[in-house]
Structures are given as C-alpha cells and as structure tokens.
Amino acid sequence: MNNENALFNMRHTASHVMSYAIKMLRPDVKMGVGPATEMGFYQDYDFGQTPLSVDDFKAIEKKMRWIVNKDFALQKREISVAEAKELFAGDPFKMALIEGIEKKGEACTLYDFVDGEGNARYTDLCAGPHVASTGQIGTFKLMKVAGAYWRGDENEPMLTRVYGGTFADADGLAAHLHMLEEAAKRDHRKLGKELDLYTTSDLIGSGLPLFTPRGTVVRDAIQDEIMKLQYAHGYRRVAIPHICKKDLYETSGHWQKYKDDLFHVHGKGDTEFVMKPMNCPHHTQIYASQMRSYRDLPIRYCEVTACYRDEQPGELLGLSRVRALTQDDGHVFCRMGQIKDEAAKIIDIARAFHTKTGMWAEGNFEVYLSVRDPEKPEKYLGDSANWDIAEQLLEEVAAEAGLKVKREEGEAAFYGPKLDFQFADAIGRKWQLTTIQLDFVMPDRFDLTYINEAGEKERPVMIHRAIAGSLERFMAVLIEHYAGAFPAWMAPVQAVLLPVGQQHDAFTDDLQKQLMTAGVRAEIDVPTETLGKRIRASQKAKVPFSIIIGDTETGGGPLTVRRYGAQKDEQMTVEELISALA
Numbered sequence: 210m211n212n213e214n215a216l217f218n219m220r221h222t223a224s225h226v227m228s229y230a231i232k233m234l235r236p237d238v239k240m241g242v243g244p245a246t247e248m249g250f251y252q253d254y255d256f257g258q259t260p261l262s263v264d265d266f267k268a269i270e271k272k273m274r275w276i277v278n279k280d281f282a283l284q285k286r287e288i289s290v291a292e293a294k295e296l297f298a299g300d301p302f303k304m305a306l307i308e309g310i311e312k313k314g315e316a317c318t319l320y321d322f323v324d325g326e327g328n329a330r331y332t333d334l335c336a337g338p339h340v341a342s343t344g345q346i347g348t349f350k351l352m353k354v355a356g357a358y359w360r361g362d363e364n365e366p367m368l369t370r371v372y373g374g375t376f377a378d379a380d381g382l383a384a385h386l387h388m389l390e391e392a393a394k395r396d397h398r399k400l401g402k403e404l405d406l407y408t409t410s411d412l413i414g415s416g417l418p419l420f421t422p423r424g425t426v427v428r429d430a431i432q433d434e435i436m437k438l439q440y441a442h443g444y445r446r447v448a449i450p451h452i453c454k455k456d457l458y459e460t461s462g463h464w465q466k467y468k469d470d471l472f473h474v475h476g477k478g479d480t481e482f483v484m485k486p487m488n489c490p491h492h493t494q495i496y497a498s499q500m501r502s503y504r505d506l507p508i509r510y511c512e513v514t515a516c517y518r519d520e521q522p523g524e525l526l527g528l529s530r531v532r533a534l535t536q537d538d539g540h541v542f543c544r545m546g547q548i549k550d551e552a553a554k555i556i557d558i559a560r561a562f563h564t565k566t567g568m569w570a571e572g573n574f575e576v577y578l579s580v581r582d583p584e585k586p587e588k589y590l591g592d593s594a595n596w597d598i599a600e601q602l603l604e605e606v607a608a609e610a611g612l613k614v615k616r617e618e619g620e621a622a623f624y625g626p627k628l629d630f631q632f633a634d635a636i637g638r639k640w641q642l643t644t645i646q647l648d649f650v651m652p653d654r655f656d657l658t659y660i661n662e663a664g665e666k667e668r669p670v671m672i673h674r675a676i677a678g679s680l681e682r683f684m685a686v687l688i689e690h691y692a693g694a695f696p697a698w699m700a701p702v703q704a705v706l707l708p709v710g711q712q713h714d715a716f717t718d719d720l721q722k723q724l725m726t727a728g729v730r731a732e733i734d735v736p737t738e739t740l741g742k743r744i745r746a747s748q749k750a751k752v753p754f755s756i757i758i759g760d761t762e763t764g765g766g767p768l769t770v771r772r773y774g775a776q777k778d779e780q781m782t783v784e785e786l787i788s789a790l791a
C-alpha cells in the first residue's frame with residue numbers, strides 16, 4: 210500500500226473513531242456521512258436540541274485517544290438490508306443510506322470495533338477501507354464545526370459537520386497547523402482590505418467585488434502581461450456583449466443543463482436574454498461570420514472579459530468565488546494537424562506568464578492529461594479516431610515541452626481531452642490555473658466549417674484555453690502567495706519617495722516626475738511624520754522600494770533605497786532604480 214492510501218485509510222478510520230467517541234458522549238446523536246478529506250475527515254451529525262461546539266472538542270478528543278489506545282480491531286462483516294434496517298432503526302440518515310444500498314441491490318457492510326476479548330464495542334455502517342486497528346490512525350486533531358445540509362440539499366435538514374485533521378505523525382500535524390496559521394495571515398480578504406485592493410458594497414451585492422485604483426493596477430498588470438504574450442503568439446483580440454439570447458445556449462447545448470445557474474435578463478419584448486456565463490459560443494459566431502479557408506487557420510481569438518454565474522450565496526468567498534468573474538479567455542479554431550503546434554504555443558505562453566508571476570518553478574506544478582474512460586466509450590461525443598489522435602498529440606506536446614504529465618483516465622469532458630496545470634502556492638496549497646481543452650462537439654453544434662484543399666467543407670477543432678483562469682481568483686491566489694508583497698512589476702505602488710525634510714521637497718517632486726515619465730508608479734510620503742514612522746508605513750503597505758531623500762541625494766549623490774523586507778539600504782542611480790522596477 211502506498212503512503213497516500215495508508216493516509217486515506219487513517220483519515221477515514223479517524224472519522225469512525227470520532228463518531229464512536231461522540232456516541233459515548235451523546236448517545237442520541239444521529240449520523241450523516243463521513244468521508245476522508247485531503248487533510249483529514251469530516252462527519253455530519255444531528256445533535257437535536259443540544260448543538261455541539263468547539264468547546265466540546267477536548268472531551269471528544271479525550272475519548273478518541275482512549276479508543277486509539279485500546280487498539281480495537283476493525284472487523285468487516287456483511288449483513289442483509291433487513292438486518293441493517295433493524296440495527297439502525299433509530300437513525301433516519303443511516304436508514305436513508307441503507308435504502309440507497311437496497312436500491313443498488315448491494316449487501317450492507319458493517320465494521321465492528323472489536324476488543325481483546327473479541328467483543329464488538331461499536332459498529333458502523335461502512336464499505337471501508339480502514340486501517341486494521343484504531344491504534345494505527347496516527348496523529349489527529351478536531352478542527353472546526355460548520356453547518357451542512359443533508360445530501361447538500363438546502364431543502365433537507367441542516368446537520369452539524371465536524372472536521373478533523375489526521376496525519377501520519379505529530380510533525381505532519383504541526384506542519385498543517387502552521388500552514389493554517391500562515392493561510393489566515395495571508396487571507397486575501399484581510400489583505401485585500403488592508404492594502405486597499407478591492408471592496409464590496411451591500412448596495413451592489415455579494416460576490417460582486419469592486420476593484421480600487423490600487424487593485425486595478427494589479428489586475429491590469431496581469432492582464433497586460435497575458436495580452437502581450439498572446440499577441441506575440443498570433444492571437445487577436447475580440448470584444449463581445451455581455452448578454453445574449455438564450456437561443457445561443459440552446460444551440461450550444463448548455464441551456465438544459467445550466468439554465469438555473471444563469472442570470473436571466475428581461476427586456477422590452479418577448480425575447481429572453483441571459484448574462485453570458487462563458488464566451489465560447491459568442492466566439493463561434495465571429496468565426497462563422499465569414500467563409501473560412503484552410504489557409505485562414507488557425508484562427509485565434511482572445512479577450513479578457515467578465516462572465517456571470519448565479520452561484521449559491523453560501524458558496525461565495527472573497528475574490529475566489531464570485532458572481533462576476535473575469536476570464537482571460539481564448540479560443541483557437543484549427544485543423545487536427547495543427548493541434549500540436551497550438552498546444553505548444555499555449556504552453557509557451559503559460560510558461561512565460563507563470564514564470565513572471567512566480568508560480569512556474571521546478572517541482573512547483575503538476576500537469577494532468579484528462580483522457581477518456583476506456584470502459585465507457587459511449588460517454589464521449591465526436592469521432593473516436595480523432596480522440597485517439599488528440600490524446601496522443603497532447604501527450605507528445607507536453608513531453609516535448611519537458612513536462613511530466615499525469616494521465617487521468619475518465620477525467621476528460623464528453624467533448625474532448627484536456628491538459629490542466631496545477632500550481633502550488635508559497636504554503637503548499639494547489640490551484641488549477643492554466644487549462645488547454647480540446648472540443649470536437651461545439652464546432653458541430655454551430656456547424657462551423659472551413660474549405661479544405663479539395664474545395665470541400667471540413668469541421669475545425671476548437672481549443673478552449675485560459676492562462677490565469679479568472680482574474681479575480683488568480684488575484685486571490687497571488688495575494689496569498691506573496692502575502693500582499695507583490696513583485697515590483699505588478700505592485701500598486703512601486704516606489705515611495707521619502708524626503709527627510711521640507712528642504713528636500715523640490716528634488717523629490719522632480720524625481721517623482723522623472724520616475725513617472727519612465728512608467729514607474731511612484732508616490733511621495735511628505736514629512737509630516739518622522740522618517741522612521743514613514744519607512745514603517747511603506748513596509749506595512751508592502752511597497753517594493755522606499756527611497757530616502759536627504760542632503761546627500763539632493764547634493765548629487767546616488768539614491769538611498771530600501772527594498773521591502775530588507776534590513777539594509779542600497780545605493781542606486783535613478784537609471785538603476787528604473788531598470789530594477791521593469
């Protein structure tokens with residue numbers, strides 16, 4: 210068994226140990242589901258009239274340690290549905306789970322916690338797998354409680370979800386707790402406010418962030434960098450309206466599935482409009498506006514534009530999950546034989562961009578190739594021979610770009626295979642940012658064609674791609690990755706000028722003009738406070754360069770520069786400062 214599976218089993222078993230402990234303390238508790246998670250486990254409970262809180266954790270953990278120390282063996286047994294119903298008669302959630310098993314025509318599996326004398330001390334309904342005995346669950350800690358609807362459905366009862374962390378040893382737990390502490394310090398909602406990057410308004414609504422001038426600098430820096438790279442790779446910018454008739458999505462096939470997640474717009478007439486949740490169907494109509502020849506391909510469109518999704522209010526979170534998200538979107542229309550070159554170009558753009566943002570570093574990202582499930586070919590639309598070629602091409606292009614790829618069978622969308630890039634931030638959390646998604650279906654739905662060498666109509670392939678994903682989410686990632694101390698090229702203010710006294714004001718004004726002319730975002734902090742206080746303020750605002758201007762500097766000497774986080778000053782000419790900020 211590999212380590213990942215061993216940890217998974219520990220985590221999952223720990224949730225049973227918690228349930229056993231809770232059952233001892235609260236015999237009337239009813240139980241929902243309890244899976245393992247990436248860091249531990251959770252379990253849903255109904256505590257009736259006496260809610261559980263973090264104040265109860267100490268007592269529960271004490272009981273859990275007792276269960277671990279007893280080293281009960283976990284023994285599996287199968288029983289009939291009827292027996293299971295009798296055993297769990299008092300628990301409506303367990304009964305619902307058993308009915309689910311009954312519908313599938315499966316047997317019920319139980320796990321008994323068996324003591325040294327062979328007596329079952331606790332029994333839970335579960336298919337496993339678990340560790341062999343409770344002594345093997347490693348180091349655990351209960352983390353938090355939250356509300357969660359039964360089956361995730363808001364029409365169902367609200368249960369109490371108790372989260373725990375489980376790790377192979379105490380070091381693993383300590384590292385995780387440290388990560389959580391760091392994550393709280395870096396929380397983009399907190400830093401976004403402190404650094405004045407974005408705001409929200411009750412009058413506008415939740416999940417609809419407003420970017421301040423400072424935040425807009427960061428956004429623009431990201432956007433400009435992506436656009437620059439895209440232009441260099443033959444992309445051309447397009448612009449589309451943000452609403453459209455619902456007919457567009459009926460044709461694309463999205464309407465049936467997604468109509469409840471869209472914002473509907475009512476105009477004067479009978480036509481039903483929606484806010485666009487994606488840009489692909491719009492882009493197909495630009496492609497379709499002219500007769501295309503094979504000589505015109507590939508055609509590459511890109512734009513940075515907002516999409517709108519009616520997310521559940523409870524799911525909204527700062528910039529990470531919003532109702533209006535700005536995508537760095539692009540679509541390539543090409544022939545089968547051009548897929549490889551186009552994917553290579555997108556990888557080049559992603560490499561250059563994420564190297565500049567600091568996310569692309571050896572060992573810091575993973576690439577996933579999502580392909581078909583070989584067992585279920587009927588799940589996928591489009592010509593199977595084309596799928597074979599496309600999966601092969603994506604694998605080759607990634608290998609030629611020097612990327613190690615994890616092949617994920619069954620993870621492809623029904624319309625085509627894809628390459629996803631997942632990056633780790635400074636505290637090890639993973640974020641999927643870049644994606645390259647082939648599509649054999651949408652060109653069909655919109656009857657897109659080009660004329661081939663023989664004068665016949667052929668279908669192009671469509672490639673959906675994003676480099677940063679949504680700008681809002683990517684900003685959240687970068688704010689937390691850098692803990693608000695952005696690299697100079699994207700910092701809202703790149704240099705703050707600190708004249709020591711009023712006699713240095715004129716020189717400081719001139720220097721600011723000179724820097725601003727060179728494109729540097731420079732601000733002056735006038736001497737109403739002591740120099741020490743102003744230096745501390747510029748460090749708190751995480752400005753990359755603080756420039757101290759006293760008699761030496763006004764007398765023609767080099768500039769005295771303090772970089773963010775540095776203890777010592779450096780001497781630089783104006784030209785050196787400007788090139789350091791590029």
Ligand SMILES: [Zn+2]
Nearest residue numbers: 221335336337
């Ligand atoms: Zn289990």
Ligand SMILES: [Zn+2]
Nearest residue numbers: 488489673674
């Ligand atoms: Zn698309």
